[in-house]
Amino acid sequence: MENRLKILIVDDEANLLKTLSDILQKHGYEVSVARNARVALETMGKGAFDIALLDVRMPHMDGVELLERIKEKHHGLEVIVMTAYGTIETAIRSTKLGAFAYMLKPLDIDEMLMNVQKIVKLKALREEARFLQWQLEEKHGYKNIIGKSRPIRHVVETIKKVSSSNSTVLTIGESGTGKEMVADAIHYSSRRYAKPYVKINCAAFPENLLESELFGYEKGAFTGADRQKIGKFEVAHGGTLFLDEIGDMPLAMQAKLLRVLEGGAFERLGGNDLIKADVRFIAATNQDLEKMIEEKCFRSDLFYRLNTVVINVPSLLERKEDIPLLIEHFLEKFSTQMSKKAPRLVDETVDLMMSYPWPGNVRELANAIERATIFCEDGIIKPSDLPPNVREGHVGLPPAHTSGEHTLEALEKRHITDTLRRTKGNKNEAARLLGIHRETLYKKIKKFNIKRPTV
Ligand SMILES: Nc1ncnc2c1ncn2[C@@H]1O[C@H](COP(=O)(O)OP(=O)(O)OP(=O)(O)O)[C@@H](O)[C@H]1O
Ligand SMILES: [Mg+2]
Incomplete structure (x- = not known):
């Protein structure tokens, strides 16, 4: 079995190593043993372990020092410290160094198995949390910003x-x-x-x-x-x-x-x-x-x-070079949603999309692609599949002779009025075309005092 938890037991007592490893193996764990800290470190260097059971009193390097070394190098390895000479100090030190549990010898085998079980659960939870984060990041993280x-x-x-x-x-x-x-x-x-x-x-x-x-x-x-x-x-x-x-x-x-x-x-x-x-x-x-x-x-x-x-956050006008990438992204997104093969854009369509100023920015562009994906025929997006304003390069710019109306606000008012006229006063549709929220449109209508358009 590949997914078996790997446990390393480190103790200088041969009897204990034998008994404990037999029991743990019987419970389905993969067990390795080491008689001292040096061998333990060597063994750990060769393969990844999930749990280490460390005796405290051993020649050369004691279990607490070994614990410290392990925590420096082997992240995610959980340690249970076991000792026959329990003192408050070693218990506190072990806990501070990040031991999962501290157990007294003679070992209570049921307690040992329970601790191991707890680690198994902890690891599963951690893995789940990592997966969840990965999923959330995948969906909402900065990688989605095209x-x-x-x-x-x-x-x-x-x-x-x-x-x-x-x-x-x-x-x-x-x-x-x-x-x-x-x-x-x-x-x-x-x-x-x-x-x-x-x-x-x-x-x-x-x-x-x-x-x-x-x-x-x-x-x-x-x-x-x-x-x-x-x-x-x-x-x-x-x-x-x-x-x-x-x-x-x-x-x-x-x-x-x-x-x-x-x-x-x-x-x-x-x-x-x-x-x-x-x-x-x-x-x-x-x-x-x-x-x-x-x-x-x-x-x-x-x-x-x-x-x-x-x-x-830059407007699309300030980052025109991103338009092709965004087109590709939304083609993929909407065609997948509609279970269609992603359509292709003829050069003329791309040119129009590159020269249109996109006052509604990415949202407006996304809407245009969604609409084109629905309406296009034979998997080809022609200029006629684009919304009329994009097709006509029309954003409500006032003709040159009406000078005095060149402020951004005047242009905005004009564009909104035009769009409302085009949608015959339908505000939902106008908001969609403009690429803004309906509430935002209502506010702007009020702000600019735009009257019901005369169709
Ligand atoms: N760089 C980008 N890459 C991919 N999708 C984008 C990008 N920028 C915006 N979008 C998409 O465009 C739409 C509008 O984005 P968002 O709602 O974040 O804009 P906003 O600035 O909050 O707009 P508003 O001011 O109207 O609230 C969303 O569907 C979003 O997923
Ligand atoms: Mg917003």
């Missing part, structure tokens, strides 16, 4: 550096650039990967609801609070809280959030107990927070608290 351009490589490098720390991270970038993906990658590459990962979209709640979502409340805190509710801060304890669209957090909430960021403690609404939560924060925004500070819509103290580490 791109070889300089700015995206810089993003990935920063993720690798910050994920091992607990520092607050602010990700900034246009809509659809992959800010949430960055946050996911940080969480799943961090030590907190198996702990809760909680996300909240600050734009999706009116002020008072956002507060109770984050802090939770006690029964009776307000009319309708008929039971206690645990807030996101508490749920995220030990893990990571992703505050999406932080630029949309109302000012009063910003002050409360700052308090939590600084002290790590808060109260539930209507409660008096100070609750401590160990949470790592990642925030994201597509807004210009510094401009918002000037306009007094964002607190500067919160901004400085959040921007310890800033990750600027």
Whole structure:
């Protein structure tokens, strides 16, 4: 059998070696023996063991010293120390050095077998945890962030550096650039990967609801609070809280959030107990927070608290060389989902996709590929399979003579208005075409005061 656990027994007593190895073998373990520490180290150098049973008193090098040597070199090898001359000191030292158990001689064989069983379970759990982490990383880790351009490589490098720390991270970038993906990658590459990962979209709640979502409340805190509710801060304890669209957090909430960021403690609404939560924060925004500070819509103290580490996620326009890779990635992804053979793009389609400015960034590109994969015929994506705006290179740019409308905001308003007109006022469809969330579109419609388009 290949998967049998390998045990090494080290003892200078021949009788004990014999008895113990017979018993362990009978229980299905693969056993090797060594009469002293030198032979033990040699044997361990030749093959990997799972468990070592060490006697303490042996000539030349005692078991505790051997334990120390083992722990330096052989990670994952669990050690049980056994001695006939038990002292508190050796027991403490062995435990400190990382022994799994400390047993007195004469050995209680049942206890020994139980300890070995416990190690077997521990190893299985560790393996499972490793597999889980591997799976999570595979799905959400930074390896999924496609791109070889300089700015995206810089993003990935920063993720690798910050994920091992607990520092607050602010990700900034246009809509659809992959800010949430960055946050996911940080969480799943961090030590907190198996702990809760909680996300909240600050734009999706009116002020008072956002507060109770984050802090939770006690029964009776307000009319309708008929039971206690645990807030996101508490749920995220030990893990990571992703505050999406932080630029949309109302000012009063910003002050409360700052308090939590600084002290790590808060109260539930209507409660008096100070609750401590160990949470790592990642925030994201597509807004210009510094401009918002000037306009007094964002607190500067919160901004400085959040921007310890800033990750600027580049727009697709800044990394056009990644477009072919992304096309390939999404072709593969969607065709697999649809159980189709991945279609091919004719050169003209690629040219159009390379020259289109992708205001909705990767999300817009992904949508275009998904749509083309559905509509294309004979496994070939022609320009006519692309969404009309991509096909026409049309992003609502105002004609040159309407000068005075060249600010980014004016262009954005114009593009949204055009898209709404094209979708005959259908906001869901417009949001999809624009590659932004529906809530974001609603906010922009309000902000720019866009009236129902006259079709
Ligand atoms: N570099 C990338 N490689 C592969 N997929 C990406 C990349 N960047 C973004 N995506 C995909 O694009 C979509 C949008 O990404 P994400 O939701 O992270 O963007 P966002 O910046 O949070 O957008 P918004 O501001 O609208 O919330 C997702 O489906 C994501 O998987
Ligand atoms: Mg997002």
